[in-house]
Amino acid sequence: MAGRSQHVEPIMENQTRFNLNAALENWRQELAGQLNLTSDDRRELETHLRDAVAGFQQRGLNDEESFWLARRRVGQPQQLAEEFAKADPAKVWRERVFWMWLAVFLSSTLGSMAGYIVFALMSVNTNSTARVVTQTTLYLLASLIPIIIAVSLAKGKWVAFFSKLTQLVENRRHLAMAAFLCVALSSFIRIAAMAIFYSRHNIHNNSFILQELASTIYPLIIALLLVWLIPSQIRRTPKRV
Amino acid sequence: MLAKDLVAASSKPLVLSILAGGESYGYEIIQKVRELSGGHIEWSDGMLYPVLHRLERDGLIDSEWKEADTGRERKYYFLSSDGRKALKTERQQWLAVHNTLSRLWKIKPVSI
Numbered sequence: 421m422a423g424r425s426q427h428v429e430p431i432m433e434n435q436t437r438f439n440l441n442a443a444l445e446n447w448r449q450e451l452a453g454q455l456n457l458t459s460d461d462r463r464e465l466e467t468h469l470r471d472a473v474a475g476f477q478q479r480g481l482n483d484e485e486s487f488w489l490a491r492r493r494v495g496q497p498q499q500l501a502e503e504f505a506k507a508d509p510a511k512v513w514r515e516r517v518f519w520m521w522l523a524v525f526l527s528s529t530l531g532s533m534a535g536y537i538v539f540a541l542m543s544v545n546t547n548s549t550a551r552v553v554t555q556t557t558l559y560l561l562a563s564l565i566p567i568i569i570a571v572s573l574a575k576g577k578w579v580a581f582f583s584k585l586t587q588l589v590e591n592r593r594h595l596a597m598a599a600f601l602c603v604a605l606s607s608f609i610r611i612a613a614m615a616i617f618y619s620r621h622n623i624h625n626n627s628f629i630l631q632e633l634a635s636t637i638y639p640l641i642i643a644l645l646l647v648w649l650i651p652s653q654i655r656r657t658p659k660r661v
Numbered sequence: 662m663l664a665k666d667l668v669a670a671s672s673k674p675l676v677l678s679i680l681a682g683g684e685s686y687g688y689e690i691i692q693k694v695r696e697l698s699g700g701h702i703e704w705s706d707g708m709l710y711p712v713l714h715r716l717e718r719d720g721l722i723d724s725e726w727k728e729a730d731t732g733r734e735r736k737y738y739f740l741s742s743d744g745r746k747a748l749k750t751e752r753q754q755w756l757a758v759h760n761t762l763s764r765l766w767k768i769k770p771v772s773i
Contacts, residue, residue, distance in 0.1 A: 460736075461710070463736075464687065464710060464736045465707075465710070467686075467688075467733065467734065467735050467736065468687050468688050468706060468710075470733065471686075471688035471735075472688060472706065475688075475692075493705070493706045494706045494707055495705060495706065495707035495708075499707065500707045503707060503708060503710075503711045504710065504711055504714070506711055507710075507711035507712070507714040507715045507718070508714055508715070508718055511714075
């Protein structure tokens, strides 16, 4: 056996050299496919696997042996996911609900802001042809923006920009501040847009201010929900890029 | 090797006792248990984390991501004040079982 492995080794080295980083990356991908694991669980398991690999290496095993032994010890990704889900079944859903509500919150507040800006521009512009042209262009642009963002995210562009954006919500206080700022800004824009509209049409009406303020209640509730639901790994430590 | 039921039951006092000696992370906890039990208690690596997460959810331990000396980040667990109380109760209960068995087997009991 010892004699045979001596013959085999040089050939093996030329053909396929074991790449530890690539193997770890593959394992991470496999783990990412498990829906029951949160990003924090995956990160914790990865540090464990790396510690186990380092432990075997210290005992004199090579990269490949260390990796496979460590991998076997940590366990099958699917089995791991089932065990983790048993410990806290609601955790994964809390995280999913958080991202869902974040999307709802952003699209509703940003959408209403954009809508009211268009509305304000419209009421300033009195020429009917120009009005139709601006209206169409602005609405087309507004509807294109989410599509452009979605496509570029899917293609992996602007990753640096978006990861910087997620750092804005790296803890509970930042998220609360950002969310309430969003709500305040959108209600300010709405009130300003309505004020412009009424002054252009010479209507004296102040009751709209109360009405617009009342309509911030729903986004405020979503903002509170988001702050309450914020996943623990964001609450405690900055998200790793 | 310990029976499965016993592994599950003893994981709580073992984890709490190890963390009573200072903060630690998953890999280190498993190594310690293996070492202290002389190889009689073998935890599968993946099984420990659900235990840790359950203890954390029950408020007995807390966790924090911290950078180790190697520069790599690890999730460290440490005992909370509730955990300290829970450990006291666990200790009394396990020693009660231990003493009963000791008397039956004519081994010297320990004081609780």
